[in-house]
Amino acid sequence: MTLRPGEIKALIGANGKGKTTLLRTLTNQIPALKGTISIDDVPIALMERNNISRRIAFIGPGFKGVEGLCVFEYILLGRTPYLNQFGTISEDDKTICLEALRVAGIEALKDRITSQLSDGQLQLASIARAIAQNTPYIIMDEPTTFLDYRNREIIFNLLIKLSEDGKGILFSTHELEFVSKRDIPVIAITNEDQLIQFDQCPGIDELVNLCF
Amino acid sequence: MSSAYKRSLILLPITLGVLAFTHVLSGKFDITFSQLISSFTSFDPDDLNHVIIQEFRVPRTLTTILAGASLSLAGMLMQTLFQNPLAGPYILGINSGAAFTVALGTLTGLSFFQSDAGILGSALIGAFVFGLIILMFSFFLRNIVSLLLIGIMIGSFTSAITSILLSISTPENMKIFTLWGLGSLQKVESGQIVFIFISFVIGVLHLLTQLKGINALVLGENAASNLGINLRSLRISMISITALLAGMVTAFCGPISFVGLAIPNLSRIIFKTANHRKLTYANIILGAHFLLIADLITIWFEPIILIPINAITALIGAPFIMLIIIKKLK
Numbered sequence: 001m002t003l004r005p006g007e008i009k010a011l012i013g014a015n016g017k018g019k020t021t022l023l024r025t026l027t028n029q030i031p032a033l034k035g036t037i038s039i040d041d042v043p044i045a046l047m048e049r050n051n052i053s054r055r056i057a058f059i060g061p062g063f064k065g066v067e068g069l070c071v072f073e074y075i076l077l078g079r080t081p082y083l084n085q086f087g088t089i090s091e092d093d094k095t096i097c098l099e100a101l102r103v104a105g106i107e108a109l110k111d112r113i114t115s116q117l118s119d120g121q122l123q124l125a126s127i128a129r130a131i132a133q134n135t136p137y138i139i140m141d142e143p144t145t146f147l148d149y150r151n152r153e154i155i156f157n158l159l160i161k162l163s164e165d166g167k168g169i170l171f172s173t174h175e176l177e178f179v180s181k182r183d184i185p186v187i188a189i190t191n192e193d194q195l196i197q198f199d200q201c202p203g204i205d206e207l208v209n210l211c212f
Numbered sequence: 213m214s215s216a217y218k219r220s221l222i223l224l225p226i227t228l229g230v231l232a233f234t235h236v237l238s239g240k241f242d243i244t245f246s247q248l249i250s251s252f253t254s255f256d257p258d259d260l261n262h263v264i265i266q267e268f269r270v271p272r273t274l275t276t277i278l279a280g281a282s283l284s285l286a287g288m289l290m291q292t293l294f295q296n297p298l299a300g301p302y303i304l305g306i307n308s309g310a311a312f313t314v315a316l317g318t319l320t321g322l323s324f325f326q327s328d329a330g331i332l333g334s335a336l337i338g339a340f341v342f343g344l345i346i347l348m349f350s351f352f353l354r355n356i357v358s359l360l361l362i363g364i365m366i367g368s369f370t371s372a373i374t375s376i377l378l379s380i381s382t383p384e385n386m387k388i389f390t391l392w393g394l395g396s397l398q399k400v401e402s403g404q405i406v407f408i409f410i411s412f413v414i415g416v417l418h419l420l421t422q423l424k425g426i427n428a429l430v431l432g433e434n435a436a437s438n439l440g441i442n443l444r445s446l447r448i449s450m451i452s453i454t455a456l457l458a459g460m461v462t463a464f465c466g467p468i469s470f471v472g473l474a475i476p477n478l479s480r481i482i483f484k485t486a487n488h489r490k491l492t493y494a495n496i497i498l499g500a501h502f503l504l505i506a507d508l509i510t511i512w513f514e515p516i517i518l519i520p521i522n523a524i525t526a527l528i529g530a531p532f533i534m535l536i537i538i539k540k541l542k
Binding site for chain 2: 078
């Protein structure tokens, strides 16, 4: 499978079929069981950790915030791959993070403590952090779990906008209705453990039959 | 918030200076400010006050400042490493290691191990050998919780052996051991301060080079790794710094409790940040404040009763910290 800048793809599959494992393999958190993962034709296993994190931002599931960590500090952590060992933050880093806040539409949350945010606000902050990381690719593990209808819509709109702005976006999800409504291309892990790519989202019924 | 931090950059060093002078000038013998100055500018070995200042007062004040700062930093590192506000400088068993070798030394009955220098030597060896053991484990244990549990297990195991050693030792030796265990900030000689100071400087400098990783670690190990942090080398750095800072203080002053647990929490509450550049400063300065105040209280009580520093840190510290937590987190 491939993901190009400017593309958005949804990873669909039943629980326990290896969606998270696949995403963690793609981001080099665990070694590949077989096959090779390459970013811009360079195998990921040969890349330095810091270089990978300048190419792929990963947003894991279930971030609950950290006591004492405000939203702006959280987003600044997205600049980590670009900082020196002392973690010195430049004015440029701050400008990039303010811009990320604006793109994610959460300027008002700048000084709020992350552990006091709602799940929807936290997810937007995490996406802002990934934007600040300034990578061509963003990979997300179930970005809309625990979110209400309106927040899911906000997150999906933001992801689509980011892909239109040129980022390659891959996310795992169980929101077949949203994916199908927005006609997001799908990578499906089927019941027979096959990986099938759809450039156009198939109908919900077909996906359900295939995967669940 | 940011301006509050900037204000504290000016204010806290001033209050620390005032506290330090009060600390130097407090004690059984009344010493004036001018005597303090003249003991530095024109030291007279026949002037008792000068000797007291140079040999006892100033070393004790400097030791207190360095011990408070070192233990608080070590506690901060362990709390961030294990993402647990209940962790402290001794969570990996450095104090039990030092206690073990001190007990072992006194048990031999050799007078050397009952002298201050002998106790210092055996505590140093214990603290660093056990620091190294934990470091070895951290090389091959992937899971940080396993490392924490191993540290606690080693600590319990060692404490058990120590208690057996004590049960077969003489009452005199047991007294020496118990006195060491109560902690003391007044045994450090002026020539020894330099060791605590150098290890403090090395620890802080090394810490500063790890700030990027430590800050990212706040999000958890996976997230830090995804941000390009080499977890293994970060972990080794954090444990080495902790062993150095806590080991040095424990060897010279005994296991001083509570500071390294309370001050990192207090720093986070007061400064409302997870930025470890600010927290490093906060822990150094607040840790020094706290231990100076605690030791001042023991000095003031000295004419009436000798209170061990470990009793004061918790006796005064615990209610104070509780008050702040209740006020801030209400």
